[in-house]
Amino acid sequence: MKLSPGRITIAFCVSAIAVVVMLLQASAADSVNTYPAPSWQASTPEAQGMRSSVLADMMAYINKNRFNIDSITIVRNGYMVFDTHFWRNVAATP
DSSP states (O other), rough: OOOOHHHHHHHHHHHHHHHHHHHHHHHHHHOOSOOSSSSOEEEOOGGOOHHHHHHHHHHHHHHHTTTTOEEEEEEETEEEEEEEOOOGGGGOOO
């Protein structure tokens, strides 16, 4: 199938626009630094596409089964959404 010059021009323009949009999105994403600057930026789990209820269920399961875990930190999309420490596993210092 041979494309007419008009269809080739339209296909080229659509492709060029798509590339420009992708470059602009990448540039905007690069300008937002969500990584530690001296510390992580915090966010709610829901704002990062997670459910708080799942994290609460995870904590209940860990506490019920008394797993030997010192801490949990969850970072999603460059934002800290969950951070906890289990002090029961830390030895007392004299």
